[in-house]
Amino acid sequence: MFEIIGERINTSRKLVQAAVSHRDSDYIIDDVKKQQAAGATFIDVNAGARIGHEEEDMRWLLDTIQPVCEIPLALDSPDPAILEMAFAMVEKPPMINSISLEKERFDAMMPFLNAKDCKVIALCMDDAGMPESAGDILARAKTLVEELNKIGIPTANIYVDPLVQPISTDSNKGVMVLDAVRAIKAEFPEVHITGGLSNISYGLPERHIINRTFVTLMMDAGMDSAIIDPLDNKIMSTIRTADMLLGHDQFCMKYLKCVRSGTIKS
Ligand code: THG
Numbered sequence: 001m002f003e004i005i006g007e008r009i010n011t012s013r014k015l016v017q018a019a020v021s022h023r024d025s026d027y028i029i030d031d032v033k034k035q036q037a038a039g040a041t042f043i044d045v046n047a048g049a050r051i052g053h054e055e056e057d058m059r060w061l062l063d064t065i066q067p068v069c070e071i072p073l074a075l076d077s078p079d080p081a082i083l084e085m086a087f088a089m090v091e092k093p094p095m096i097n098s099i100s101l102e103k104e105r106f107d108a109m110m111p112f113l114n115a116k117d118c119k120v121i122a123l124c125m126d127d128a129g130m131p132e133s134a135g136d137i138l139a140r141a142k143t144l145v146e147e148l149n150k151i152g153i154p155t156a157n158i159y160v161d162p163l164v165q166p167i168s169t170d171s172n173k174g175v176m177v178l179d180a181v182r183a184i185k186a187e188f189p190e191v192h193i194t195g196g197l198s199n200i201s202y203g204l205p206e207r208h209i210i211n212r213t214f215v216t217l218m219m220d221a222g223m224d225s226a227i228i229d230p231l232d233n234k235i236m237s238t239i240r241t242a243d244m245l246l247g248h249d250q251f252c253m254k255y256l257k258c259v260r261s262g263t264i265k266s
Contacts, residue, residue, distance in 0.1 A: 001243065001248060001249075001254070002219070002224055002225065002226075002239055002240075002243045002248065003041040003042065003192070003194075003224065003225035004039055004040045004041050004042070004225070004226065004228060004230050004236070004239070005040070005041070005042045005043075005044050005074050005095070005097075005194065005225060005226065005227040005228070006035035006036075006038075006040035006042065006043050006044060006228075006229070006230045007044050007196070007227045007228055007229055008031055008035055008044075008229055008230075008231070009028065009031065009032065009043060009044060009045050009046065009061065009065070010044065010045075010046040010049070010076070011046065011047050011048065011049035011050055011057060012046070012048070012049040015027070016028075016031070017049055017050065020047065020050065020057050020060070020061065021050065023060060025064045028061065028064050028065060029064065029065070029068050032065050032068055032069055033068060034231060035230045035231065036069070036070060036071060038230035038231055038236065038263065039230055039236065039258075039263065040071060040230040041071055042071060042072055042073065042074045042095050043065065043069055043071060043072075043073050043074065044073075044074040044076045044097060044227060045058065045061050045062065045065065045073055045074065045075060045076060045086075046076035046077065046097075047061055047077070047082075048076075048077055048078070048079075054077065054079065054082055055081075055082060055085060058075075058077070058082055058085070058086055059085070059089065062086060062089045062090065063089075066089075066090070066091060072090075072092045072093060072094055072095060072119075073090055073092070073094045073095070074094065074095040074096075074097045074121070074227075075087065075090070075094050075095070075096055075097060076097040076098070077097075078098075078105065080105060080108035080109050080112060081108075083096055083109070083112070084112050087112075087116070087118070093117045093118050093119070094118050094119070095118065095119040095120070095121060095159070096109075096113065096118050096119070096120045096121065097121040097227075098120070098121040098122065098123045098161065099113065099120055099121070099122050099123070099144070099148075100122070100123040100124075100125040100126065101124075101125060101126035101127070101140055101143060101144065102125060102126060102127050103126075103127055106147075110147065110151055113148070113151060113153060114151045114152065115151065115152040116152075116153070118153075118157070119157045119158075119159060120148060120153055120157060120158055120159065121159045121160075121161050121194060122141070122144035122145070122148065122158055122159065122160050122161065123161045123163060124136075124137045124140040124141055124144070124160065124161065124162050124163050124180075125140070125163060126140060130163055130165060131162070131163060131180075133176060134176050134177070134179035134180040134183060135180075137162045137163070137176070137177065137180035137183075137184070138180055138183045138184055138187070141160045141162070141180075141184045141188075141191075142187065142188075144158070144160065145158055145160070145188055145191060154190075155188055155190040155191050156190045156191075156192075158191050158192065159191075159192040159193070159194040159225060160184055160191055160192070160193055160194070161193075161194055161195040161196075162177050162180050162181060162184070162193065162195060163177075163195065163199075164177055164195055164196065164197060164199040164200050164214075165177070165199055165200075166199055166200065166201070166202035166203050166204075167200055167201070167204070167210075168201075168202060168203035168204050169203070173200070174200065174214065174217070177218075178217055178218065178221045179221075181193050181218060181221040181222045181223060182221050182222060184222070185221070185222035192224055192225050193218075193221075193222050193223040193224060193225065194223070194224075194225035194226060194227065195223075195226065195227065196226070196227045196228075197211045197214055197215050197218070197226055197227075197228065198211055200214045201214075208232075208234065208235070211235065212234060212235050212238045215228075215235065215238060215239060215242070216238060216242045219239070219242045219243065219246060220242075220246065226239070233263065233265060236263065236264075237258075237263075237264045237265055237266075240254065240255060240258055240263075240264055241255065241264065
């Protein structure tokens with residue numbers, strides 16, 4: 001089943017930033033409940049946008065969210081110290097978002113993740129920057145899986161983020177990531193593939209139709225999770241329908257249930 005990492009609790013979103021700065025717990029609780037009701041399987045928590053406040057904002061968000069959250073959290077920060085602090089606060093084994101091959105981050109994250117019970121998003125990023133070919137993405141994914149396996153993180157707990165890049169800058173960027181996902185899944189059938197989708201449409205008009213079409217193609221290639229807004233009914237309807245068409249919904253039960261509850265609409 002496709003996993004939905006709900007992206008809404010992110011201080012880069014204006015209303016969330018306002019709620020966090022005013023310590024408006026009702027707003028945050030209501031948003032988390034809505035994401036759960038819409039079918040999120042993880043709630044991403046990112047407190048990075050108020051410079052100099054990430055630690056206290058992350059603590060407050062975790063204290064606010066956990067009492068009403070029945071699903072695990074995805075702790076989202078580039079800063080290993082924030083992730084370590086947040087990991088110590090959570091009650092359920094979380095998803096760590098994220099680790100990459102950037103040396104400073106990698107060297108700090110590996111000892112901390114050693115033998116931990118958690119899921120890990122592994123970004124195909126290194127000190128040379130964004131990947132430039134499908135082979136580049138595969139090579140980085142391979143290194144990440146092998147290194148994480150060595151410290152006791154099983155492949156089934158690894159979510160590779162191949163890093164989607166704007167198609168407006170290079171018309172090959174869609175095929176590049178689709179080919180990479182197929183190659184990663186061929187080499188590591190148990191690994192999960194995740195990521196944000198909206199970068200694909202950056203710089204183009206009518207972005208939502210691009211994002212929705214792209215997620216369908218990515219699912220055929222092997223993507224089985226994404227960081228999205230679960231309250232966006234159109235992308236959720238697309239994902240659930242594609243999941244059924246790809247044979248991941250026995251007897252179309254989930255599709256039918258979602259139609260009946262009004263969460264899938266044409
Ligand atoms: N991969 C991984 N983690 C990620 C990303 C990724 N975490 C952050 C991001 N990308 C995914 N999360 C969000 C959260 C919110 C928004 C987009 C991505 C969002 N942005 C509005 C915009 O850009 O227009 C903000 C508008 C507002 O103020 O509300 O909503 O790729 N591993």
